[in-house]
Amino acid sequence: MYQFDVSPLLLVTLVAGGLALAFDYFPGIAKWFDALTVEAKRLVNAAGVILFAAVIFAGQCLGIFLTNLICSLQGSLDLLYIIFLAVTVNQGVHLALKPTARYKARMFNR
Numbered sequence: 001m002y003q004f005d006v007s008p009l010l011l012v013t014l015v016a017g018g019l020a021l022a023f024d025y026f027p028g029i030a031k032w033f034d035a036l037t038v039e040a041k042r043l044v045n046a047a048g049v050i051l052f053a054a055v056i057f058a059g060q061c062l063g064i065f066l067t068n069l070i071c072s073l074q075g076s077l078d079l080l081y082i083i084f085l086a087v088t089v090n091q092g093v094h095l096a097l098k099p100t101a102r103y104k105a106r107m108f109n110r
Contacts, residue, residue: 008056008067009082016049016090024098027107034104045094049086053079 023033023045033041057079059065069075099107 008053008060008069008079009085012049012053012056012082012086013089015052016045016086017093019048019052020045020090020094021097024094025107030099030104031108034108041094042091045090046087049090050083053083053086 022029023041024030033044036044056065056067057069057071057075060067060069060075061071069078
């Protein structure tokens with residue numbers, strides 16, 4: 001059986017990809033998100049990723065979570081690296097899997 005560790009990097013990047021999909025495909029959220037400008041969409045996505053990563057790091061520092069991040073300057077630099085990768089994944093998923101205008105019309109008119 002295959003076994004793997006769920007690292008903060010894996011967790012944050014998976015959430016980043018899921019966040020991009022949620023903003024594009026869940027009708028209630030997607031309608032609100034679609035009305036935003038391109039710059040605002042990028043900021044909302046980045047803020048969601050940064051907030052989630054900060055929660056993971058704060059949870060490690062407070063002893064709520066057990067991760068391989070260390071509550072120090074080196075750990076915060078590792079967190080910046082994770083955030084950079086996660087925002088890249090988020091934007092890549094958003095651009096690659098963005099629904100077409102035809103699909104959005106069907107999704108919003110239900």
